Amino acid sequence: MEDEIRQWPLDRPAVIKLLGDYGIQPTQQRIDIAQILFACPQHLSADQILKTVNESPPSVSKATVYNTLGLFADKGLVRQVIVDPSRVFYDSNTSQHHHLYDIDHGTLTDIPADQLTVNGAPQLPDGMITEGIDVIIRVRSE
Amino acid sequence: MEDEIRQWPLDRPAVIKLLGDYGIQPTQQRIDIAQILFACPQHLSADQILKTVNESPPSVSKATVYNTLGLFADKGLVRQVIVDPSRVFYDSNTSQHHHLYDIDHGTLTDIPADQLTVNGAPQLPDGMITEGIDVIIRVRSE
DNA sequence: GCATATAGTTAGACTTTGTCTAATAAATAG
DNA sequence: CTATTTATTAGACAAAGTCTAACTATATGC
Numbered sequence: 001m002e003d004e005i006r007q008w009p010l011d012r013p014a015v016i017k018l019l020g021d022y023g024i025q026p027t028q029q030r031i032d033i034a035q036i037l038f039a040c041p042q043h044l045s046a047d048q049i050l051k052t053v054n055e056s057p058p059s060v061s062k063a064t065v066y067n068t069l070g071l072f073a074d075k076g077l078v079r080q081v082i083v084d085p086s087r088v089f090y091d092s093n094t095s096q097h098h099h100l101y102d103i104d105h106g107t108l109t110d111i112p113a114d115q116l117t118v119n120g121a122p123q124l125p126d127g128m129i130t131e132g133i134d135v136i137i138r139v140r141s142e
Numbered sequence: 143m144e145d146e147i148r149q150w151p152l153d154r155p156a157v158i159k160l161l162g163d164y165g166i167q168p169t170q171q172r173i174d175i176a177q178i179l180f181a182c183p184q185h186l187s188a189d190q191i192l193k194t195v196n197e198s199p200p201s202v203s204k205a206t207v208y209n210t211l212g213l214f215a216d217k218g219l220v221r222q223v224i225v226d227p228s229r230v231f232y233d234s235n236t237s238q239h240h241h242l243y244d245i246d247h248g249t250l251t252d253i254p255a256d257q258l259t260v261n262g263a264p265q266l267p268d269g270m271i272t273e274g275i276d277v278i279i280r281v282r283s284e
Numbered sequence: 285g286c287a288t289a290t291a292g293t294t295a296g297a298c299t300t301t302g303t304c305t306a307a308t309a310a311a312t313a314g
Numbered sequence: 315c316t317a318t319t320t321a322t323t324a325g326a327c328a329a330a331g332t333c334t335a336a337c338t339a340t341a342t343g344c
Contacts, residue, residue: 025311027321047301061323066302085222085230086331087301100264103273115264122242122257124281131245131280138273139266167340169292189330203294208331228302229330 010038022075029060033068034077041093043081043108049090081108083136098135104142111137152180164217171202175210176219183235185223185250191232223250225278240277246284253279 010018015034019026036052037044044052050065069090072078081089083101089108098111118133152160157176161168178194179186186194192207211232214220223231225243231250240253260275 025320027310029322045301063303063324064322067322080227082224082227085224088227100266102270111264115262117261118277119259119261120257121279122253124242125283128244128281128283131282134276134278134280135260136276136278137263138276139270140273141267141270167291169339171293187330205295205332206293209293 006038008038008040010035014038018077022077024071024075024077028058029064030068030071032060033065034072037072037078037090037092041091041110043089043091045087045089047087079132081134083108083138098137100137100139102139102141104140111135148180150180150182152177156180160219164219166213166217166219170200171206172210172213174202175207176214179214179220179232179234183233183252185231185233187229187231189229221274223276225250225280240279242279242281244281244283246282253277 007014012031012035015031015038016026018038019030019034024030032053033049036049046065046069049069050060050062053060053065069078073080073090076094079091079094081091081099083089083099084106093110096113098113098116100109100111101107102109116135118135121130121133124130149156154173154177157173157180158168160180161172161176166172174195175191178191188207188211191211192202192204195202195207211220215222215232218236221233221236223233223241225231225241226248235252238255240255240258242251242253243249244251258277260277263272263275266272
C-alpha cells in the first residue's frame with residue numbers, strides 16, 4: 001500500500017476506509033482502536049491503547065487489543081517500534097523515518113528521513129529479504 | 143574506556159583484569175558470567191547466561207545474573223541490544239558496529255561499522271546527550 | 285587480627301507484558 | 315434462514331525481569 005497524505009485526526013469514515021484499503025474487516029473494536037492510533041502521528045503501547053479505549057464504554061478486551069495491534073502491524077497499517085525492553089510501541093506513522101528514544105523518560109520522537117540517511121546495505125545471504133531498517137538514537141536527558 | 147584488541151576467548155586472568163579496568167569488583171559470580179560472555183564476540187540473553195552458568199556448580203542465582211548484566215551494561219563492559227520484544231541481548235563486542243536481526247529465527251548478526259554508515263545527526267534539544275546510535279536491519283528468511 | 289561497615293548474593297514472591305484456550309457472538313455465504 | 319467462518323471475550327497462563335529481606339563475603343579502621 002502506498003503512503004498517502006493523511007489528515008489528522010482520521011475520523012470514523014476515514015478509518016473505515018483505511019482498514020478496507022489494507023484488507024482488514026472494520027469491526028467496531030478495530031475501528032475504536034484505529035481511531036485512537038490515528039488521532040495523530042504517535043507512538044502508543046498496547047497498554048496505553050487498552051486504557052484509552054476503555055475510558056468510555058463499550059469496552060474492548062485485552063486479547064482483542066493485542067490481536068488487533070498484531071493484525072495492524074502484519075498488514076502494514078502501523079509499525080512496531082522496539083526500543084524499550086519492557087514494551088512494544090505502535091507507530092501510526094508508517095512513512096519512512098527514524099526514532100530518537102529518551103531512555104530516562106521513555107519517550108519516543110520521530111526523526112524525519114531527510115535528517116538522517118543510512119549508506120551502504122550489506123548484501124544478505126540467499127533467501128533473506130529485508131523487512132525494514134531501524135535507526136534509533138538513544139539519548140539521556142536527566 | 144578505550145576499545146582494545148581482544149583475544150577470544152578471554153581466560154580467567156584476562157577477565158579479572160577487564161573487570162578491574164572497568165571498576166568492577168571481580169567476585170566469583172561476576173567472573174563466571176564474564177567468562178561466558180567473553181568466550182567470543184556474541185549476543186546472549188540473560189536466560190541463556192543463567193542456563194550456561196548453571197550447567198556446572200557452583201550455581202549463580204537469577205537475581206545475580208540480572209544484577210550483573212545490568213552492572214556490566216552500566217559500566218560499558220557489554221552493550222544491550224534491543225531487537226526482540228521478549229528479551230534483551232547482551233553483546234560482548236562493544237566496538238562500533240550494527241546489527242542484522244533475523245525475525246524468523248531470532249538470531250542476531252553483526253554488521254561491521256565500515257559496511258554501513260549513518261549520515262547526519264539531528265541536533266538534540268538542550269540537555270540531551272547521545273548514548274548510542276543503533277542501526278538494525280530486520281530480515282525474514284523463511 | 286578483630287570488629288565493624290560495606291558490598292554482593294540469594295530464594296522466592298511479585299509485577300508486567302503478552303499469549304493461549306475454550307466458549308460465545310457476530311458476520312458472511314449459500 | 316441456516317451453516318460456516320471470523321472476531322471477541324474472560325480468565326488462566328507463561329516468560330522476563332524486579333524487588334525484598336535475610337544472609338554471606340569482602341574490605342576497612344583500629
